[in-house]
Amino acid sequence: MFAKPYKVKSNNSLKNSEKKHLIQRIVDEFPAATEESAKSLVPLKSSCVCMKLVVHSGEAVDVFVVDGVPLVLGARGRLLPTVCALWRLPALLPALTVQAPVLPKIQNGAPLYLPGVCVPAGGAGFPMFARGAPLAAVTSDNAAAAAVGLAALASGDMLLKLGGVCLDVLHWVGDQLCRDPKFGKLERPRLPPPAHPALAALAALAARPDPSERLAAEVQQLHIQHGGKEEWPSLGGRAAQPVPQMPQETQVTKVPQVPHAPRVLDDAPAPAQQDDSWMDGAECGTAGASAGGGGGGGAGGAVPTDMDELLQWTLVSFIKQHAKSIELPLRASLLYRNYLLPLCPADRTLDVKKTSYKKVGKFLEAMQKEGLLEVREVEKGVDAVVALSAAHPRVRAHPARRPRRPAPPAAPAAPADDDVEYTPPQVREMFAVTAAVADLFAPLKKGATLTAAEARAALTQYVQTRGLTSAHQKGAVTLDAVLARVLNGNEQESVRWDALMLGVQARMTPCTEMRFADGSCSLTRARLEPIKMQVVTRSGNKKVTLVSNLESFGFALGELARAWQRGAAAAAGVTRAPGARADQILLQGDQTYFVARLLVEKYGLPKKFVEGADKALKKKKGT
Structure with missing residues (x-):
């Protein structure tokens, strides 16, 4: 290495x-x-x-x-x-x-x-x-x-x-x-x-006394007594009657009875006795908890109140229910999130950070020492459960039932999703007045916002009131001192209308205004990145359409995905790519035509805000 x-x-x-x-x-x-x-x-x-x-x-x-x-x-x-x-x-x-x-x-x-x-x-x-x-x-x-x-x-x-x-x-x-x-x-x-080590063992054995000499000395000290009661009566025979007490000199010391020694059966059947040493944990919650061992209240029917015991209780419940059906290995994070938390009763709150273990890995290590499961590191820094012990005493004594959560209160009847039409926000491109163009848009102050049409109308009025239309070149404007300062040009220079408009907008701050269905309005003093549509191929040579950057324009992705699922008759959902900062909508198949037409024609979004809209709208649906 x-x-x-x-x-x-x-x-x-x-x-x-x-x-x-x-x-x-x-x-x-x-x-x-x-x-x-x-x-x-x-x-x-x-x-x-x-x-x-x-x-x-x-x-x-x-x-x-x-x-x-x-x-x-x-x-x-x-x-x-x-x-x-x-x-x-x-x-x-x-x-x-x-x-x-x-x-x-x-x-x-x-x-x-x-x-x-x-x-x-x-x-x-x-x-x-x-x-x-x-x-x-x-x-x-x-x-x-x-x-x-x-x-x-x-x-x-x-x-x-x-x-x-x-x-x-x-x-x-x-x-x-x-x-x-x-x-x-x-x-x-x-x-x-x-x-x-074998040499040391042989040396120690050689230092011991001769076994034959020791055995002869023990045989000489052996004393056999006669007339005592039968120590091991024959099976099926009656128990021997107690013999009269011997004198003190010859009385035999009575060996204490071993609790689990074999009993002598009588000819007559003994009356049935109820053995209370074991109980069904599913029927006797308290008894099951005491029989579960030193692990606390997590093995019985009663749900414990202590956070450590509650975590153990959910783990034992998981092993009881899924030991024979779960697919292993199972990652520790998935075990806690997908299995242990749902097993917690509704009136309790389970949080591993509030236990003495603090982390799921330490909890599983402690349970591995008790023999409930086996944990291994399947990847670097990733622990997974690779074996479950369904024959553990705590699991056998645990009730085979799942805690029932109370049914949530009935919610008022709501209209079906199919009957609700999604209302997108109205997006408008705006321009804010800056100090460089304040003289052109007087009496508007710095920071006031205008649409592109309003800015063009104000600029047209400024040119017409001052008679700056060029007489020698059609569709051109003669620059005065204010326009020359805005465009960084020379006075009396002729500039076409479109160049003049673009030059003035370049000296203004781009903004984006969004008006929502509830009447609220949001203004972003920046030019937003356009919505991106991307068609990628997943496993099995299946195509999906990813639409990103929708949240920047105020779209509610959940409602929009449901609306698109109905409109495109294809599976849709909200997902997030690895390393991405925002969510995106995933549509099954190549749905760029559907998305572009919906955003531009139905929702009224300018084409400049939808990347590749012109190319997508030239397609036919389904191609």
Whole structure:
């Protein structure tokens, strides 16, 4: 993994909460790790940094550096200790002992092959592990870890096979990570050679006394008594009558009765007795809650009031109802939003932020420890539920019913959507008077708004009252001092009417006025971007029409989508593209002709506000 140089993408310090999360992950992922050993590896008062690297193969790796020493790697969806961490906690991972000459081959990037592993005779003391489990590699002359990797074979296969790759080495002493100057000089310590546990067990067994001598001494102390009552009567026979009390010297000590010992059946059938040790959780809510275990009130029929217990109650209800039908894996966010929240009764409010877990991920981790479900990281930073335990005692004792929400009050009869005609806002292009053109539109003050027609009429009146119409050129205007200053031209220069109008409008502030059906008016002192129509192809070679930037013109997208769905006889809805700032309407098929005709001809929107309107209106509907 670190055989070649890598790139550092980011370098962030961890907060105390993130350190605690890292400690908990170490305890969860490494069976040999305890909370004390994990805290000794990542102290809360230490300086902990998370380096995000990209190795030469393109794989992203997280390196957790504690006090300037890399100790933990985050790669391939799991944690791996570095050799520096194993020098501090040698028992954190199972270790394979390799021959000393094999280590230089590993440091050159070669995997570990089975012939290089020291396998004891008969497999005594060989560590037990599954395929894919993290392993450490030590040499026969030094017990300090020299490499870390993932097992390519299970321990049983290694004992049976004679060759092949047994360890996929990811990190070793002397790779690019260990030689990084920012970590200083990392040297492998010298530890005594590893000894197999079987040798220690044999030494302890040899120190014990001879078993035959101990057995002879115990037989001599054995005392057999006669005349006592029958300890194990025959099945089906009557219970033996109690014998008279013996003298104190020969009285046999009575063994206390075991609660679950087999009972002697009498010849006559005993009267039926009701066993109250179990109850149906669906019929007895309180009893089901007490039988659910220490998880609180989330396993019984009564809905708990505590927020933590209510969250557990909804999870157990979900497992009870959907354990056999749900499709797994199921993302944690979808589980909470689509399943747990709907299971909450209407008179209660469920909020994971108000629980002691604070986050859905921590809640699922706690439930995984109780055995209710199994959670895995399916993608980087994305947890999902991969297994549900329907046979858990809390699930079996939970009532198989769904809380009923009260029916909402009947709303007054409203007209059907088909009978309601959508009324769009009236959009007009306006121009605001600025200081540069204030003399042309006197007595209007700065900031007053005019339509294009009103601006043209005011300019025409100004030209006619001052006799500025050109006598030498038809359709031209002779500029006076005011017009020359507005157009940045020269006096007595002739300018055509259209150029004059465009030049004056360019010195004014463009505005957009929207009048709504309720009589309200909105003025935007800016030129709005036009409405865009786009035809794209989705899966299955199906075309859809996307209409965006409608909200800028005051359109209500929900009502407009329903109106377009009826008018185009095609599916329509409101959606938002990834990275977009506003919603858009999606219509099935190529509906550019329908949309352009509706916006321009029916809603009266100027063509300049609909991008591609001229081209769309030339099409025929359905083409």
